[in-house]
Amino acid sequence: MNKDILIEIGMEEIPSRFIRDAANLLEKKISEWLSDSRIHFSGTKVFATPRRLAVVVNEVSTKQPDLRSEVKGPSKKIALNEQEEWSKAALGFARSQGVEPSDLFFKELKGIEYVHAVKNEIGIETKSILSDGISKIITSMVYPKNMRWGKHDLKYVRPIRWLVALYDEVIIPLEITGVHSGRTSRGHRFLGKEVDIQHPSTYVSQLKESFVFVDIEERKQLIHNQINTLAKDKNWVVSIKDDLLEEVLFLVEYPTALYGSFQSEFLEIPQEVLITSMREHQRYFPVFDHESNLLPHFITVRNGDKKSLDVVARGNEKVLKARLADARFFYQEDQNLPIDKALAKLEKIVYHEELGTVGDKVRRIRTISDQIAKFLSVDEKVQRQVTRASMICKFDLVTQMVYEFPELQGVMGEDYALKAGEDPVVSSAISQHYQPRFSGDSSPESIVGAIVSIADKLDSIVGCFSIGIVPTGSQDPYALRRSAAGIVQIVLDQKLNVNLTDLFDICFAVYEESNLLKTEMDDLREKCFDFFSLRVKNVLTDMNIRYDVIDAVMATNINDISSVVRRGKAVMQFVEQSDVKITLESFNRVNNLASKAENKKIEEAYFEENVEHDLYQKWNQLHSSFTKKLETSLELEALEMLKQLQIPITSFFDKVMVMSENENLRRNRLALLANISEDITKIADFQKIVI
Known part of the structure; x- marks a missing residue:
């Protein structure tokens, strides 16, 4: 039993x-x-x-169940001596398996007989x-x-x-x-x-x-229901963040939700400050009205029963009042600090001993941002906004509020910049340049915020890589994986016409001019490409694109992130067609022989068979339109055009010996295949597709 x-x-x-x-x-x-x-x-x-x-x-x-297993020993040639008796090797094998020599038997494997023993193990x-x-x-x-x-x-x-x-x-x-x-x-x-x-x-x-809800999910649901019941009774809206709920879940054994209040005068402080103070420092759930306005109340969860909840509420209110009073003081004091003086203080904060101060980082961000803006050909107004935003994007790091609440970096910068009379676009870019802050977060809305965000993240990656700080395993103290994933997300969301080589070259130039490159340029470039390729792969995986399709599209070119994603989607649709196997086989035959071509010069005079003319004419007819489809981001339509080559390719291979002894014929046929292969591989390496 x-x-x-x-x-x-x-x-x-x-x-x-x-x-x-x-x-x-x-x-x-x-x-x-x-x-x-x-x-x-x-x-x-x-x-x-x-x-x-x-x-x-x-x-x-x-x-345990009894175990019966066959164990293979030496070959028959070794197991028997010249007298056809068990050799020392066979006897040793029998002893090691705990069986009598008479229990040994031979069994053939791949044409060779080996001695075997049946091992019976009684379960304990x-x-x-x-x-x-x-x-x-x-x-x-x-x-x-x-x-x-x-x-x-x-x-x-x-x-x-x-x-x-x-x-x-x-x-x-x-x-x-x-x-x-x-x-x-x-x-x-x-x-x-x-x-x-x-x-x-x-x-x-x-x-x-004994007042312990030991079942994790039961306790979680109990907390959730109690909060929602309170909110419904008071006509409140409560945002139950998963991370806060998870933390509260493992702070209590017998949860009881209760509510408290704070003075409405504290609502003059930015809403984000109040929410952060309640969530991060007190583990309270903020309360909103139905228009998403913060109300002067909170919900917390006690590790105990319902006795004396009013006393517990007053205690929590007293603690929160002190917290919010500190926040109000910091907020008022910070507004007395001019942005220029805040920027000067950044010169005394070390970013990394080999990469300089935060002030040095800001100057690099500004240069990189300006270069990216010029590359994207933004207008003069946006260029000025990018310059200013990149100059002041980190000034709030020296404010008392951000010192107390580091998670408010950028948020407070936007608020203080607006109050200091900065351009609203510039002010919002200060907050946006930290986005996406986490997986699932949105990317910057404005092009200004997007450019400064890319510059900041790119500077961190290249800087750390250049001095040998590369994430390994779970160790990533500078959040470089998140930075790379953020850049990929921004490029895709903003549909930016920029590729990785462009971004790397801009950043490498800044580091080279500052004499900060401690790694060979080619080695650094390779490491950066490998690092970003994993982030792009994650994006494709999240889109439920097959692993072989991902390998196929990434094998040809990952430089243009947007193109990789579009090609991934296109190939995914393409390979699900019922007749795709024959098409892929024809593509792969072309690619296999194209690698032998010495050049891509095609001379029609050397076409000997009609199928050569047919294939060339069909490809020549499609090539220009195919190229335009790719240039206009219509990868699936481009693929469907290539599919039209399947029949002439098949006929070509059926009737033509590509590797002819005639050098001119062979060279010309290989050149034709090389040109076709060049178009095919602009989409993917179809040899990696598993049918």
């Missing part, structure tokens, strides 16, 4: 941002260990609160391996930050205070850092008590009786 397993690691409060990944890792480790141990189970469910990580494994088999009982296996799983858990306590050598996210380990009703004996396993869990720190878990199946219900 199958049994259930419960493992609960009870700790002091774990940082909320670590809990989700840690719980999933515990579940993964236990599942993989059981599978590797040949122990069957029907499923797992993970649980977590600020003070515990737990997993329940259902219907675990009580023993599950309970005999639980203690050791689970101990290793718990102690091998990996967290972003660890600590040590007492005299213990184990480094862990927080000190372990209790362990529950059950195999149905039976305790699995464990001992970690002096803590022995049992069936006793702990309820809510203030409302609950110790709980003796009777069986893994009663784990959730027993803890709920």
Whole structure:
């Protein structure tokens, strides 16, 4: 009869941002260990609160299945001696497999006979391996930050205070850092008590009786419903951000939503400041009316019951009042700082010891922005706006408000710039140049913001790459992946007529003039192209374009980002046609032989067969229109034109020996194929398409 397993690691409060990944890792480790141990189970469910990580494994088999396997040994030639008796090699093989020599037999593999043995392994009982296996799983858990306590050598996210380990009703004996396993869990720190878990199946219900909602999704839904109920009762609109909900979810074990208020006079401060102060510092949910105007109220979630909620609300109001008073003071003081003086302060902030100050970075951004604007042939007014926006895009970094709330960089710059009388387009570009700030965020709306944003992000990438800072694994301290993805998104959203080579050349020139290039130009260019190609690949993947189509379009040219995306979409549609196989085969035959061409000069005088004339004339007829289709971003139509070459290509190969002994005929035929191949590969390398 199958049994259930419960493992609960009870700790002091774990940082909320670590809990989700840690719980999933515990579940993964236990599942993989059981599978590797040949122990069957029907499923797992993970649980977590600020003070515990737990997993329940259902219907675990009580023993491993017996294992019967054939093991291959040496070949017959080696296994038998001259007397046709077992050799030392065969006898050694038998001993190693725990079988008698008489049990050995031969089996043919690929025309060669090998000696084999049947190995029977009796499955062991599950309970005999639980203690050791689970101990290793718990102690091998990996967290972003660890600590040590007492005299213990184990480094862990927080000190372990209790362990529950059950195999149905039976305790699995464990001992970690002096803590022995049992069936006793702990309820809510203030409302609950110790709980003796009777069986893994009663784990959730027993803890709920002790004021702990251990089920993650149940607790999340409870918080969500309570907030929405409050909002409905008060006729409010509450924006429940996923990241804030996730954080609150792992700060409480028994959630109770409540509301509070603050003085309406604080609404004179920019809405973004109030929202940031509530969300980031207090974990409050801001409240809006139905016109999206911020109201002087908030909703928070208590880790406890409904007793004395008015007292809890007053305490939260008092803390928020102090926060908002500080914000108002910073806001008023910052407006007394002229932009020019703020820019001067940037000269004292080090961006990177090898790349200079933030002031140096701003000057590079300005030069790069101006060059990009000229390349895009913007009008004089936009050029002036780009210059000014790039000059002052970082001035708010020295303000007190941004020092207190770094996430408001750009937002405060726009507000302060408007109040200082700057052009509204320039002011908004200060905020926009940080966009997209995260995956899924929008890109800058204005061309001014887009240009400055690209310049800023490009400067960061090229600067870091030039001094050897290249993201590896999960390490990306300068958020270079996000910067590259942002540039790709901006180019696509704004439909900018600029390619990667143009952007790199503009930036490389600035770095070369500043004597900041510490890497060979060709090497740097290659690294930048490889880095951006991964970002472009991600964009295509997000569009549900097949992996082979992605490889095909990226194999030819990734320089023009917009073209890569358009070609990806076009080829995706093209390869889904029912008769595409014959067309692709004809394209690939052309490409295979085209690589042997010495030049692309076609001389009609050397056409010997009618099919050569037919193919040439058809290609010549289509070539000009095909090129125009590509120039006007009509890749799918261009592909359909190339498809018309399929029949003449097939006829050509059926009746012509391309590699003729006649040098003139051979050279001319290869030249024809080379010209056709050049058009085909402007779309994709179709040899990478899997049919």
